[in-house]
Amino acid sequence: FSHLQKKRRAATARRQHLKSAMLQLAATEIEKEAAAKEVEKQNYLAEHCPPLSLPGSMQELQDLCKKLHAKIESVDEERYDTEVKLQKTTKELEDLSQKLFDLRGKFKRPPLRRVRMSADAMLRALLGSKHKVCMDLRANLKQVKKEDTEKEKDLRDVGDWRKNIEEKSGMEGRKKMFEAGE
16 A cells, blocks of 8 residues: 555656646746847847937938838838738637637537427427418328239238249249239
């Protein structure tokens, strides 16, 4: 019994050690990722935002302000377009995930009970007051003539089955059956 407890403790200790090692690894990865993002941000800003040099004269300052204003407008338009695209894509993703959810059939099916119901009652339940067709199923049944049943009776009373098989075996038997119209 103590042997099993030692095994369990060892397994638990190993599991805890693995968990802490994984958490440490994840923390270092997150730090690396944050540093890489910061470097990428600095590179982007250095490329797209040159250092600002303020001119001395009033005219040059006004020209600079006009350029900055035009740049702000173009960036604002890009931001708006990107937001609209993002909203559209998010909506499409939500729709597709809903379709996927529906297709998987994650709905809990209710327990079904057997219900004895005639075809008329079923149609009335499904269609409501629109149901006007009467489904008399017996009206469409085929009429059976007595002659047919007499033929079947004759076939049953043929007699010895071995004799019947021997007569119908081979090509001669097939020819007789074809000529007889069986």
